Every structure is written in structure tokens, then in C-alpha cells.
Amino acid sequence: MYQYDSLLLAPGPTTVPRQILESMNQPMTGHRTSEFSQIIHNASRDLQTIFGTDHPVAILTSSGTSALEAAMVNITNPDDHIVIIVSGAFGDRFRKIASAYPFNAHIFEVEWGNGIDLEAFETYLKSLKVDVTAVFTQFCETSTSVKHPIHELGRMVHQINPDIYFVVDGVSIIGAVDVDMERDNIDVLVAGSQKAIMLPPGAAFVAYNDRAKTRFGEVTTSRFYLDLNKYITSLQDDSTPFTPAVSLIRGIQTYCDLISEEQFENTIKRHELCRNAVRESIKALDIDLLVEDQFASPTVTAFVPKKEEVKKIKDELLNRFNITIAGGQQHLKGTILRVGHMGQVSPNDMLQFISALEIILSDIRGESVLGKGVSKFQEVVNQYV
Ligand SMILES: Cc1ncc(COP(=O)(O)O)c(C=O)c1O
Missing domain, CATH: 3.40.640.10 (Type I PLP-dependent aspartate aminotransferase-like (Major domain))
Known part of the structure; x- marks a missing residue:
């Protein structure tokens, strides 16, 4: 269950x-x-x-x-x-x-x-x-x-x-x-x-x-x-x-x-908020992002954990938290992970992802990073609402 x-x-x-x-x-x-x-x-x-x-x-x-x-x-x-x-x-x-x-x-x-x-x-x-x-x-x-x-x-x-x-x-x-x-x-x-x-x-x-x-x-x-x-x-x-x-x-x-109903300009802003909050939180967790801020898509974010962390993060997100993200394609397979934030996503959905990521990283690294990404996420959200 x-x-x-x-x-x-x-x-x-x-x-x-x-x-x-x-x-x-x-x-x-x-x-x-x-x-x-x-x-x-x-x-x-x-x-x-x-x-x-x-x-x-x-x-x-x-x-x-x-x-x-x-x-x-x-x-x-x-x-x-x-x-x-x-x-x-x-x-x-x-x-x-x-x-x-x-x-x-x-x-x-x-x-x-x-x-x-x-x-x-x-x-x-x-x-x-x-x-x-x-x-x-x-x-x-x-x-x-x-x-x-x-x-x-x-x-x-x-x-x-x-x-x-x-x-x-x-x-x-x-x-x-x-x-x-x-x-x-x-x-x-x-x-x-x-x-x-x-x-x-x-x-x-x-x-x-x-x-x-x-x-x-x-x-x-x-x-x-x-x-x-x-x-x-x-x-x-x-x-x-x-x-x-x-x-x-x-x-x-x-x-x-x-x-x-949402108004398209708000839909666009919601995607930008999800992107910004996710990117800042991932940075706060000492994980590199593949793409510079100026080219960051509002719909998907690629990040580069340590090589030995990649599979574990993706598997544990799914097996422990029921969260599906994607791996890399072609030569980036096994090197990057990609999290989508498009369509029916709210900042709260993305916050669940960051919070689960923190739990998994704390286990992998043997030291707690709890709260590091989440608090960054909250700071970004706070600028928008
Ligand atoms: C940018 C881009 N172009 C084309 C495609 C191909 O679309 P489909 O898999 O629906 O044929 C995708 C699918 O992920 C895509 O992301």
C-alpha cells in the first residue's frame, strides 16, 4: 500500500x-x-x-x-x-x-x-x-x-x-x-x-x-x-x-x-514560479543544475546529482514516495535526472518533490539536509504570493 x-x-x-x-x-x-x-x-x-x-x-x-x-x-x-x-x-x-x-x-x-x-x-x-x-x-x-x-x-x-x-x-x-x-x-x-x-x-x-x-x-x-x-x-x-x-x-x-478560468498569463507565471522554486531548492541541496538560469525552461528542470546518487534518487522517489521523474536520454542517461513541472502542477506539488528529495539525500549522504531545500523553496514562493 x-x-x-x-x-x-x-x-x-x-x-x-x-x-x-x-x-x-x-x-x-x-x-x-x-x-x-x-x-x-x-x-x-x-x-x-x-x-x-x-x-x-x-x-x-x-x-x-x-x-x-x-x-x-x-x-x-x-x-x-x-x-x-x-x-x-x-x-x-x-x-x-x-x-x-x-x-x-x-x-x-x-x-x-x-x-x-x-x-x-x-x-x-x-x-x-x-x-x-x-x-x-x-x-x-x-x-x-x-x-x-x-x-x-x-x-x-x-x-x-x-x-x-x-x-x-x-x-x-x-x-x-x-x-x-x-x-x-x-x-x-x-x-x-x-x-x-x-x-x-x-x-x-x-x-x-x-x-x-x-x-x-x-x-x-x-x-x-x-x-x-x-x-x-x-x-x-x-x-x-x-x-x-x-x-x-x-x-x-x-x-x-x-x-x-486561470487566465493564461497566470498559467505562465505559475510555471515560472515552479521552475524558480525548484531550481533554487536544488541548488540549496548542493546539486548542480544542467542549464544556466538564462536558458532554464519553465516546464522541466535537469539536475546533475553525483553519479552514484542518480539511480537511487529516481528509484526511491518512486518506491518510497510514489513520485515519478525521468532520467537522462542518450549520452546523458545515468548522469542527469529531469523533473517536470508543467500542466496541472502547483508549487505545493513541487514542494513534495523537494521534501522527498531531502529525505533521500540525507540517507544517501549520511548527514541531514532536511529543510535546506524546503526553506529555499518557501523563500521563492514568498516572493510571488
Ligand atoms: C521537444 C519534443 N519534441 C518532440 C517530442 C516527440 O513527441 P512524441 O513522443 O509525442 O512523439 C517530444 C517528446 O517528449 C518532445 O519533448
Whole structure:
């Protein structure tokens, strides 16, 4: 028997709020009915605030990777040159997608854990002696917990050449961050359902501007299920081209209702508070953070315990306290731990994590650190409320 309720603090999937679960549990409805038309109409439009766009957001029945692939194959023609910023496992995902198509991908590598160096990227982009169609990047690179300076990057790409499309993977940050596609010069912005948008996995989102929409209609790259023109055309009739995840789309409506009740700017602040409190507490426990403050994501934090502490912390959080966090990916496996703080999380949830971490560390280190992280956490919270 567990003494503690389960606390899911992985960087996705995240806890699904009770109201969303209940709305997803409604009796099934046909997807070619007026009832469903109303649901998809509301969902695709209500999401606009979250994505910072004035176009209805396309909703795909598939995981986040499908939206990455859709963005790439609808923007890129065969033989086009594209630039992919690879700063972790999900930049690498973009690279792998590109390698499945006849595209020329130029990779700008960023050391894992670092944010993009804007000057270095500017020099790189200007040095390419080819016409670049698009630049692809993560907003938050979930594998390292870096938030890239998307606004500055978008402005720079636009200044270098306004014809270049700027495509942003926001899978692990949209719903927790201020974004405005026009202000930030983003042409295509994708996300997934199971992170800050706090739905179960299974839906992916593509937001686009006018320029991108026109481009989708011109590109000749072979595609069928991921042809975004189909989704956008169907949306004009409040419909979807294929059988959609009806229950998830009901859930989106409820998600948007919850956010409008909280008010999105408060949702953003809540995520920032959780990040700041978690980071300061982890520092107070003498554990290194992987990412500098200026690049710290509001949705996930990567920390670097001593090598021999890594497995024990993750296992004991789960086995003793019923708290799930995540390990590192690829070469960071066994080196870092990642705690998610996105979606339905409150500072109190994160405080439980810090308090459990203190108990575990005190055992491992053979000396008490009780209260060190918690009091720091309280200090940070106190500045906000
Ligand atoms: C930034 C980012 N991009 C893409 C993906 C892939 O999404 P999915 O696993 O839903 O296909 C993830 C998943 O964690 C992610 O964090």
C-alpha cells in the first residue's frame, strides 16, 4: 500500500486534470455530426491563444513526432536545403526525420545543456553558400531542459533572410510560455497533447501563419496522412480529414476552459514560479543544475546529482514516495535526472518533490539536509504570493 498519492512529474505525459478526464468520458459521438463540428470548431479556435496565432490550430490524431514530420514535409521541397539546430534528443529527432526524405539537412550542433549562441548561429547561417528554405529548432529541448531564446532567434533569421521559414517544436513548452507567432517571427509552431497542455498522449498540433499556409499548398514532397492542406481545408468546414481522436478533442475544449478560468498569463507565471522554486531548492541541496538560469525552461528542470546518487534518487522517489521523474536520454542517461513541472502542477506539488528529495539525500549522504531545500523553496514562493 502506498502512503502517498502518485505524483507524476515526468516531462510528459503529465497529470490529466479531473475536469478533462470527465469531459473525455462523455458518450462517443460521430465525427461527422453537428455536435462534433461544434467541438472541433471550439477546440481549434480556443487553442489560438495558447499558440499565439490568429489561425485555427490543426489537430492531428498522432503523437508529437507526427507534427514535427508534418511541419518538415509541408514546408520543404525535395532537394531543398534546411538547417536543423540539434541541441539534444529532439533536435536529433528532426535530423532523423529529414534523413528519411530527399532533403539536404545542415546541422548546427549545440552542446547538450547549452542554449543556442545567437552570434555563432548567425555566422553559421550566413556562411552557408546555399539557399536555405527553413530553420528548425526546439523551443524547449526536453532532453536537457533548455529553453532557447526563440524570439531573438526568430528575429535574427528573419533579418538575415525573410524568405526563410522558421519552424519551432514547442511540444514540451506550449501551454506554459508566452508566444506570439507574428511577434516572434514563427511560421510553423507544433506541440503535443501530453505535456503542458495536460491531455493524455495522442493528439498533435500545428499552428501556422499565412505564408506557411500558402507554402503547404505549393510544396511537392510526397505525403498523405501528414498533408496539412487536408487538415486546414477540413477545418474550414469544422471537420477533420480522417477519424479524429474525438475524446481528446473534447478534452481540448475543457483544457482551454480551465486556462481561461486561470487566465493564461497566470498559467505562465505559475510555471515560472515552479521552475524558480525548484531550481533554487536544488541548488540549496548542493546539486548542480544542467542549464544556466538564462536558458532554464519553465516546464522541466535537469539536475546533475553525483553519479552514484542518480539511480537511487529516481528509484526511491518512486518506491518510497510514489513520485515519478525521468532520467537522462542518450549520452546523458545515468548522469542527469529531469523533473517536470508543467500542466496541472502547483508549487505545493513541487514542494513534495523537494521534501522527498531531502529525505533521500540525507540517507544517501549520511548527514541531514532536511529543510535546506524546503526553506529555499518557501523563500521563492514568498516572493510571488
Ligand atoms: C521537444 C519534443 N519534441 C518532440 C517530442 C516527440 O513527441 P512524441 O513522443 O509525442 O512523439 C517530444 C517528446 O517528449 C518532445 O519533448
